[in-house]
């Protein structure tokens with residue numbers, strides 16, 4: 001691919017947009033500059049390829065295509081069928097899955113599709129059976145009450161939020177917490193690791209319909225073989241949300257017991273994190289759940305987004321190339337180098353390190369909340385996000401942690417030496433920042449003090465660090 005072609009494509013696109021609303025064209029250009037100049041350590045972000053980005057910006061966006069390949073509720077979907085089938089084929093091949101559903105618009109959507117599929121498959125309900133065979137009009141008022149009672153009283157066991165679980169795994173601020181009676185398993189307070197015996201005990205006591213594996217802030221591998229055994233022992237369906245680490249599964253860094261696909265009944269993911277595709281979601285499942293999963297739209301999803309499915313097909317094709325495995329391994333190597341750099345400078349890390357793409361720093365050792373640390377780092381050109389740590393005394397808003405991840409910087413080409421320099425920059429900011437006070441002199445969990453000159457200096461050092469690894473080197477908008 002010539003660099004000229006990428007520059008021409010994006011320059012021309014911006015020229016066309018500028019003719020209608022120049023402020024949008026300017027904002028798109030400014031976003032590229034911001035992304036190029038900041039040290040992006042958000043564990044859930046990445047940089048999709050120019051081919052993936054371009055596959056989204058076209059007339060596929062205009063097409064409605066409710067239904068599935070070859071069985072649509074709208075006419076004229078032959079080209080949508082092509083890209084949806086391609087994306088699903090790449091997904092099945094890449095992950096060794098029996099079935100792939102590539103329509104979900106996001107991770108939450110993918111999880112809702114999975115929850116519905118499991119409820120519909122597992123809940124013993126004569127009313128539901130009637131509804132499933134499309135005798136909806138025959139359902140009496142009593143049937144509807146029974147149906148709601150039966151579906152609404154199901155149990156889910158997932159990882160607790162402060163141990164690194166995700167909001168969509170049954171927590172109250174999310175619809176999943178309103179749909180399910182949820183209980184969670186945490187981590188061992190001494191090691192920070194999942195204690196599988198405790199998970200088994202919780203499953204025996206609670207008897208969930210769904211056991212959820214997966215996380216958004218747990219820095220270690222998870223043994224999915226053991227979790228499946230636990231699910232089987234209590235008759236639960238085993239679901240894994242691999243949104244954060246799908247790229248490590250695709251790149252065969254997580255294999256055997258650590259690859260969820262052969263062990264779980266159903267696996268959900270986003271496509272834009274370590275997998276490096278477009279914003280979106282996906283569900284992989286065993287054959288017995290395929291029919292229910294394919295009812296995702298219109299059951300819980302709006303019309304599929306054909307332009308995003310086209311981009312998923314492109315990104316999944318990229319992930320099937322041999323160099324993606326090298327990329328995935330470098331993500332983990334970089335996270336470990338970053339962890340070592342931080343530990344050697346005195347930082348406290350949850351679990352003492354990492355074996356995936358993310359590191360969770362407990363910033364209470366620096367005398368800061370997560371919110372103070374996040375803002376001080378941002379002032380210094382380092383983009384991270386605050387995150388709870390296990391048993392966090394500061395709750396989910398202020399938090400005591402900073403989550404950092406390496407998928408994005410690894411895409412740019414940074415390696416172990418640069419991770420050590422990044423650790424130095426982070427450590428310098430955190431040691432030089434102090435907690436601030438409110439106007440009445442009481443301690444603030446949000447205010448902080450950091451010398452502006454130092455913040456500027458660190459930001460320049462961060463930009464220098466990135467200069468050798470240009471983002472989108474083939475795109476010149478000037």
Ligand code: DSN
Nearest residue numbers: 043044107166216244
């Ligand atoms: N926002 C994503 C994350 O950071 O984990 C998913 O919710």
